[in-house]
Amino acid sequence: MTENLRDGLELRSCISADGMLEIELVDVPVPVPATDEILIRMEAAPINPSDQALLLGPVDPGGLASYGTKDRPVLRAALSTDALNGVRNRAGQSLAVGTEGAGTVVRAGDAVADLVGRKVAVLGGGMYTRYRLVKAEAALVLPDGINVSDGASAFVNPLTALAMVELMREGGHEAIAHTAGASNLGQMLVRLCRAENIPLVSIVRSAHQAARLSGQGARHVVDSSAAGFVDGLTKALAETGATIAFDAIGGGAMANHILSAMEAVGLRNGATYNRYGSGVFKQIYIYGSLDTGPTLLDRRYGFDWAVSGFLVTPFLQRIGPERFNGLKERIQREVQTVFANDYSHVVSMTEMLNPDIVRAYTRKATGEKYIVDPSR
Numbered sequence: 001m002t003e004n005l006r007d008g009l010e011l012r013s014c015i016s017a018d019g020m021l022e023i024e025l026v027d028v029p030v031p032v033p034a035t036d037e038i039l040i041r042m043e044a045a046p047i048n049p050s051d052q053a054l055l056l057g058p059v060d061p062g063g064l065a066s067y068g069t070k071d072r073p074v075l076r077a078a079l080s081t082d083a084l085n086g087v088r089n090r091a092g093q094s095l096a097v098g099t100e101g102a103g104t105v106v107r108a109g110d111a112v113a114d115l116v117g118r119k120v121a122v123l124g125g126g127m128y129t130r131y132r133l134v135k136a137e138a139a140l141v142l143p144d145g146i147n148v149s150d151g152a153s154a155f156v157n158p159l160t161a162l163a164m165v166e167l168m169r170e171g172g173h174e175a176i177a178h179t180a181g182a183s184n185l186g187q188m189l190v191r192l193c194r195a196e197n198i199p200l201v202s203i204v205r206s207a208h209q210a211a212r213l214s215g216q217g218a219r220h221v222v223d224s225s226a227a228g229f230v231d232g233l234t235k236a237l238a239e240t241g242a243t244i245a246f247d248a249i250g251g252g253a254m255a256n257h258i259l260s261a262m263e264a265v266g267l268r269n270g271a272t273y274n275r276y277g278s279g280v281f282k283q284i285y286i287y288g289s290l291d292t293g294p295t296l297l298d299r300r301y302g303f304d305w306a307v308s309g310f311l312v313t314p315f316l317q318r319i320g321p322e323r324f325n326g327l328k329e330r331i332q333r334e335v336q337t338v339f340a341n342d343y344s345h346v347v348s349m350t351e352m353l354n355p356d357i358v359r360a361y362t363r364k365a366t367g368e369k370y371i372v373d374p375s376r
């Protein structure tokens, strides 16, 4: 029997042309699937750091004020002129938020009718919504018996971890260094590298995080808050041979520390003195902005280095559908093991607009990942 559907409801974020951020829940029609489409009742969508950037723009969560009613809260904050100038290209647009998520197929077009009732994971934006319409071919059908929350983050972090391994191999590197090493993605990378036999240096910023990763079997963990961090990092890079690093922090001196330590290892291994440096190529990909300040590079590591940005979407476009599908199939098989995620809280879309809860999930703290259940 076909279940009755509720009215559509969607979370939107808008920054007006005069600099007011407004986040609210809006009524939307429930779409009807075309023959190759499915309609998903969204039941789990992570609040990832990149989602927070779209949700809040440059607004400090401490400055949010709540208006509206208990059922339809509205969050507002005024942007400074400087902050508004940085986001002018989105001004006036009511943006749907939520990069990925999972749920149950409640309606389907004729060609894909067998998917009704299946749990699926999807990528594509606008996931903080009661019902999301997608092409069936874009969905990843989750194994039977799985909790829908296990499939909520089946794309962004797993594909990024897999991309790191692919980029390491493409560049002829033999090991990886990774910052914010205890993040959900960092813990996933520990499991993936172990499965692939790739040495990994995980850089964390507290003894607690170091213990957490070591407890999960990570072999090379370096704590940036510890005395002797640079020596420890150099030792770990020497032991693993890592000459490629993925830096989620972005701002500050972390990329510089890694390049300097890689160069120290290269110089130590070099036979003769070369005034242009070790000649060992060192690659840093900045793939996050956990520290929004400027990236500080003192360039005291010769000339064989590169610092580039990395985003998973262009990477997936570059590798083409065949390789992309291969990665997706692997995630589908290992979604509860290598690519498992850890969530601390589940909230409704209404709760997501509670200023206290906003402040909690925007802390982006280790082990405190929030998930939204738009069906609540």
Ligand SMILES: NC(=O)c1ccc[n+]([C@@H]2O[C@H](COP(=O)([O-])OP(=O)(O)OC[C@H]3O[C@@H](n4cnc5c(N)ncnc54)[C@H](OP(=O)(O)O)[C@@H]3O)[C@@H](O)[C@H]2O)c1
Residues within 6 Å of the ligand: 048, 049, 050, 156, 157, 160, 180, 181, 182, 183, 184, 185, 186, 205, 206, 248, 249, 287, 288, 289, 290, 291, 310, 311, 312, 313, 363, 364, 365, 366, 367, 369
């Ligand atoms: N470029 C891409 O395509 C792409 C794709 C996926 C993910 N990402 C990025 O990957 C990163 C991790 O994502 P996630 O979902 O795994 O995050 P998460 O589970 O929410 O974990 C965030 C981690 O970052 C640490 N952290 C927060 N602020 C920090 C800072 N200023 N310096 C150092 N560490 C800090 C936290 O440690 P504490 O407990 O010490 O705060 C925590 O371990 C994010 O930056 C995200 O944007 C990028």
